[in-house]
Amino acid sequence: MDGTSILSDFLTRLGVRHTGSYSDSRFRGMPFKTLFGFSRLLTAYGIANESLRLTDRNALACIPTPFIAQRTDGFVIVTDIRSDSSGQPSEVDYISYHQPFTAGFNDFISSSSGIVLRAFPDSSSSEPDYPAHHLQLLAARSKRWILALLTAFLLIFGIINSGVLTHLSLIMLLATDFAGLWVTFMLMQKTLSVSNHTADRVCGILQTHGCDTVLARKASTFFGIVSWSEVGMAYFAMSTLILLIFPQCTHYLALINGCCLPFTVWSIWYQRFRIHSWCTLCVVTQALLWLQFLCFFTGDWWTRIFPLLIELFLMIAAYGALLLAINRLDNFIKSRSGMPLN
Secondary structure, X not given: OOOOXXXXXXXXXXXXXXXXXXXXXXHHOOOOOOHHHHXXXXXXXXXXXXXXXXXXXXXXXXXXOOEEEEEOOEEEEEEEEEEOOOOOEEEEEEEEOOXXXXXXXXXXXXXXXXXXXXXXXXXXXXOOOHHHHHHHHHHHHHHXXXXXXXXXXXXXXXXXXXXXXXXXXXXXXXXXHHHHHHHHHHHHHHHOOOOOHHHHHHHOOOOOOHHHHHHOOHHHEEOOOEEHHHHHHHHHHHHHHHHHHOHHHHHHHHHHHHHHHHHHHHHHHHHHHHOOOOOHHHHHHHHHHHHHHHHHHHOOOHHHOOOOOHHHHHHHHHHHHHHHHHHHHHHHHHHHHOOOOO
């Protein structure tokens, strides 16, 4: 099962039944990360074990893998010790901080303390209350699948029921909304310092670290109240909902889109002439807004805006409520991680 701690990795190598979340929690609960603590945990899993102190560190080559070894940089799991053509140990494969590494045998033992922990699992070795924990894990995974299936069902039903497929401009608008949600979601991850390799690769297209430079400026927020990534996320989310639930209000979406276009001009000017840095995700977002304008214009949605009815003001109110809800969620995440709030 999945897990990120050395205990989970070791149990996986030993072939002992366990769940990553429970094993990781048991490891985090160790008051002191010592071999004695490891030994007690293994005993709780029904695994016989022994600690050895090797006076001759070369004797590591004689110990069957896997085993835990103590080094100057912490504990590692030795998974294999290979020998050269003459039969002398030459390389050591080991796991440290959930990552596999390979080192020369002499280099490895030079940083080793000579203290190792061996484990002897049998058929009865298992995580305490494993069936219940495994069932909880399956239930947690099924919730994600159920959520994905329900979302897909509602999305497909909304697309068919709203009549979006009957008009090319509406299809293009919905596609740009989906693209906008994806881009602004990555922007929000950047503002929350959430690691996302896809976002990092996209941001590096126009300028390396350009997104980080732009998002670090005060201008990346609206008067320090909400971030522009939150504004974009709320805009594309509301546009998607209107198209799928209230397609008769699409002409008001055209008006809201037109009100956003001056911001795109200012943003490009600011990045080009004020800070001389390009945020690729920001530029893509602005390009999507202009692409939506073309969809509204070619679809003849600008001709049915007036008179302004109560539906427009209800849409604005819903957009404001969604924006503030996203902002509250962002601030909650920031408060948990110790980041400054906006």
